[in-house]
Amino acid sequence: xxxxxxxxxxxxxxxxxxxxxxxxxxxxxxxxxxxxxxxxx
Ligand SMILES: [Zn+2]
Numbered sequence: 001x002x003x004x005x006x007x008x009x010x011x012x013x014x015x016x017x018x019x020x021x022x023x024x025x026x027x028x029x030x031x032x033x034x035x036x037x038x039x040x041x
Contacts, residue, residue, distance in 0.1 A: 015033065017033065017037075017038055019034055019035070020038055
C-alpha cells in the first residue's frame, strides 16, 4: 500500500546539512552532507 511506503520514508533518518543544519533532500548523494545552498559556496 502507498501509505506503507510513505511511512517507510518518514522513518528514515533525515539527512541534515552539516553547514547550516537544513534537511537535505535525497537527490545529491555525491555532494556529501551539504544542502544545495551550501554546495554553491
Ligand atoms: Zn546548508
